[in-house]
Amino acid sequence: MANPADTIPRSSAAPGESGNGLQWLAVIGLIYLLICAVSLIGGGFKMAVGDQASQLFAFASNPFVGLMIGIVATALIQSSSTVSSLIVGMVAGGLPVTIAIPMIMGSNVGTTLTNTLVSLGHIRSKEEFHRAFSAATVHDFFNLLAILIFLPLEMMFGLLNQVAGALSTMLVGGGSYSISDADFMDMATAPVVGTLEDVMTMLPGVFAGLATIAVGLALIFLSIRYIGSLLKRLMIGRAKAILHSAIGRGPLAGIGSGTLVTMLVQSSSTTTSLMVPLAGSGAFTLRQIYPFVIGANIGTTITALLAATAVGGAVATYALQIALVHVLFNVFAVALIFGVPMLRNLPLQGAEWLASLAAKRKLFAALWVLGVFLVLPMLLIGITIIM
Template sequence: MLNSIVVPMVLGFMIFMLGLKAMELTLHRSVGHHLQTVLEQMTATPLHGLLIGTATTAVLQSSTAVTVMTIGLVNAGLLTFPRTLGIILGTNIGTCLTTELIGLNISKLGWPLLLISLGCWFVTVLAGELGLGTLRRTKLSFSQAGLRPSGSRFWPPVRSTSVVVGGFALLLIGMALMQSVAPAVEASSFFSAFLGRAEGSVIWGIAAGAVLTAAVHSGAAVIAIIMGLAAVSAMPVPIGIAIVLGANIGTCVTALLVSYSGSKAGRFVAWSHVVLNVGGAVLFAPFTRELQAVVAMMTTSPAAQIAHAQTIFNIACSLLALPLCYLPKLRRMKVQ
């Protein structure tokens, strides 16, 4: 069991998380400061907030990062609590991009994409060191100041893009490695016992998703594992959907921990995230099989069905909750 399940699973998970964090940190470093300004200036209405929250989460590849950024802005007094409600709704929609990309079943492209990204990164580093591509006027200004040119403005974006592509390639490689343990997992008695209980009660699936996501602080990683198991028919899609519902609840833990030492308004933001995800899970829990029937009409791939189910769930929950954000009592709410 150690060699057939634990080692490949842990190694695949580490590679997956490395890729996810590489994408998140690179994108945050490249455009994060611009997104903070956008969050401050373009959240006048809940609908605007939802659109901005969706876009920023899709760009940063992390709903947790956007939620934590939002809590920080509220704690700093740059955003009021009512202006954050739409952002929170949007983060749940934007986070679906990662799983939808994984659901395309392109894991075979992992190694080629990684090699291409490493090649591009090496070229940009070499070009930067040699000063290639630097505008002549820039060279002159540096030489007049007695400084060495660092390269043109062209190379940093290319370098960042190569890191993002490499991070996505690591996602695919880690996903394939975690998927390779599916036959051994399916044969284990513990997994069989879990499936038996989960088929009898959806609560088991939701609880498993919430606990696993809270433990690893990444809903995308947990959902990717479930998609891998579903792809080889080791995990029934309805149970996978239940785990997805729980994973959305588990993503709230990081925001709650961050908000604990902040202002009361920051804690309100975190708890509004909890209310949205728990309320959505409770609402959809009795209809996991119906949701599976809907996504089955969209695709025959079990992994893609789970990705589509997450997208439908998050969009439906956010749109159902959006009118509540326009209630006058919430719009006038002032929390310090």
């Protein structure tokens, strides 16, 4: 006799598959929104400042000030993806690449604030806090060391600018056909971007540009926030599996898995913050998680590259150039610092030293967080503007 249950139609899909499918469609829609937002910022920047972008950011022509702007902006927003996308949009609107490069470098430092704050959750246990704080600040020390090496090289020789410029010209403007010839993204985003820009032009003068920038920035915030949220839901289990399988299998596996996990969840803050509790509990040592953490620097650069696809026309080369600067800066830093034993150990030594001080006196942890990410950068910006 047939089982009555057998007569009930069954879906061929597993219960969670349709939900996952809708979430993936939402991710695609949010990526489209991100690309539209970057176009809006570029267009709004042009409307607001015209050809005066260089003069507007003359105070940031000092590379140290540009660096501090990147640090403070990312520390306040807590998303290097948002800041790098914003910078791509501003470059598309006329911001010189040479001014934008130190800002991109600064965003690397600002984003490490999240995992440093996460480590404070272990503050009640001296030993746990020592392990957690060292795991968090090794990222700080690595990024600061990368800037100490590459910012002077950039100021003297324009290393990243030249290499990224050559690559972007080859990809966008070289040969008989280039990726900019199709202007596919322009056509795809035109209905949304064009409609919003038309609405904003109803405002008088510079206010139209400022309003367009504000809408673009709001859309970047929303899209990146919800892309990250959805991808965490969809991929966090897989990301944790990669993390656990890769850590302890050597530095290259650690760097590669850190890059991959960050690309999956679209947030270096999430990737590195996953490591802090594991380090605090003693599950992994500082030396084991170090490659994973620096791999996250490379993984997070995918967002700026994605944002650069929003830009068409004559400025497409510059938008791609600054996105490639972000990639090259992180790839070169990992290759050089991790490839030279003497340099490789400096972030580890710095993190251990600072964690020892902070474990004895918690005041040092507060001074580090406030000083590196807010007080010193803002003081330097203020002094430069006044002078």
